[in-house]
Amino acid sequence: MQLSWKTLHNLEKEFGDSFFLLDLDKFKRNYQEFLHSFRSIYPHTNLGYSYKTNYIPKLCQTVDSLGGYAEVVSQMEYDLALRIGVSPSRIIFNGPLKSPEDLENAILAGSIVNLDCLEEVEIVAALARRLPEQKIAVGLRCNFDVGAGRISRFGFDVEGGALDDVFKIFQELNNCSVLGLHCHISTSTRSVESYKLRTQKIIELSDYYFQNQLPQFIDLGGGFFGKMNDDLKAQFDCYIPSYQEYAQGIAPQLRSRFPDDSGPELIIEPGVAIVADVLSFVGKVVGLKTVKSRQIALVVGSIHNVKPTLTDKKLSLQIYSDEENSPTKKLTSPVDLVGYTCMEHDCLYPDYPHKIGIGDYAVFENLGAYTVVLKPPFIRPNPPIIGYESSLEKYTLIRRQETSQDVFSTYVI
Ligand SMILES: Cc1ncc(COP(=O)(O)O)c(C=O)c1O
Incomplete structure (x- = not known):
């Protein structure tokens, strides 16, 4: 422009x-370049655009028309996705607070719902018991350390056994399954190293919990740096990686663990990276x-x-x-x-x-x-x-x- x-x-x-x-062409170019960086290494990749980062409906519509998911963290954002015509199956519902009604509706409508806490698991378990004929599937947000220097409040603590407990609860219900694993871990340096580490850890978790049965998806969240000019870059006391460097940190690990085309879908949830x-x-x-x-x-x-x-x-x-x-x-x-x-x-x-x-x-x-x-x-x-x-x-x-x-x-x- x-x-x-x-x-x-x-x-x-x-x-x-x-x-x-608002430069709409640049947004489209960013989306496509970011996605291509990953797909050129691990073809089964899709993007979920983080609505909270900037929910201008025109941007959200653009993502939908390009085949991306709507990544929402509240019913307000979920409603926006529906209003602009996103199919429920193309919505990923994350976030720490979902009312029982919103949670149930999103699951029954076929959205990907990533649970964050035990209370949500109890709501889903009660739904499964209430509707024994209904197949219910959810994702789980995992909480593990990638050296962010703080204890995250989100997701199920892997080390403390909370993730294990949830898998056990769902195993006891024969109409309830775990579709995939999710994590979003924000770090101040947004470094490629931390993405390498989270990819390695989530693959280990997937191997442990899914064994021969692959998960449907592995979702690594967002938190990547976007493009910026040199003046802005110089104000960060850390390296600003490119889209390609992030993809190099993540996608080859999935490629080597799942070499044929039937591996799980890799979902990435950029906000900043494509909209800043x-x-x-x-x-x-x-x-x-x-x-x-x-x-x-x-x-x-x-x-x-x-x-x-x-x-x-x-x-x-x-x-x-x-x-x-x-x-x-x-x-x-x-x-x-x-x-x-x-x-x-x-x-x-x-x-x-x-x-x-x-x-x-x-x-x-x-x-x-x-x-x-x-x-x-x-x-x-x-x-x-x-x-x-x-x-x-x-x-x-x-x-x-x-x-x-x-x-x-x-x-x-
Ligand atoms: C679950 C989840 N996904 C994606 C994002 C997007 O992060 P960013 O805008 O830093 O890429 C966030 C932001 O907090 C988030 O909580």
Whole structure:
């Protein structure tokens, strides 16, 4: 997507002075490249897109049309998948909290449901007893150590015997079976090594519990780094692997353990990896101020739009100025780009090292992961999201500007 001040100015006229830009072609390319990296080594691989990372329905629909699963962690996300036409059998239902009703409905509808705790096992066992003619199958999330440096709260503790207990409970019920094993382990370095280790461990578990009968799937979760520019990469004190390096860490182990084509389906659940670099935020510069030694530019936006996770990383920023009619009022560097909230910490970008003027557009890149889904209704409603598809050569509305009425519609007034 090629941007210029003129393009942004035209978009402002149509959509307002702050908006997100969604690059749909890039999302498709990321999806296909990520999948291909794995399939070229282990063909029986599929992706489940993590809705929570960014549930813009257009992205979720794209994944469905490309043959991917919807990976959801709540009934809200499950409902979205159904609403956009995803077949229940293409939904993977993860997460620590599923109500008995939601759990039962998803299992009976044929979704892959990965159980997280004993209480969920009891719900499923009760369902199996209630419906003795019904074949019931679930996945189990496994909890084991890959050197993440903390004790994870998710899944069944392998070492402590909890996973073993669940297999025993299901063995006693003759209409209940375990379809496959799941794990998602987040680590700060997202290293290839940790993926090698989790693949090795989950294959060992699969060999132990399924023996000659192969599991239907092995699901290794998400948590991979996505693509980023060098400035952003330099702020991480760890190596940022490519899609191909991740695939090399995982897929050859499955290939050698299951050399023929009837091996279990490998499921990978990327969020960040395929969505982080497809969304940018555009905010117009509308105010300039100098206070003692501090130069300040007010942008129509806030940290809640660009970093609701409160990351300490400096964002990737491009400023677009009108080259033909340069504004008379400008600040020279360094400039703090600040937001519309009344909080001192609302600084979208500190110490911008170039000139900045009224009417410029600040474009913050690489915001696809955990931004629109985490933005609170703090002080101003949400800006619109505009999509771009180069094949159509046009910008289309993906989400309209939110109104005050939207924000207050659930309150009793
Ligand atoms: C079960 C599960 N799968 C996939 C993901 C996606 O992780 P990421 O967006 O880091 O790829 C998450 C995120 O927490 C998760 O909990």
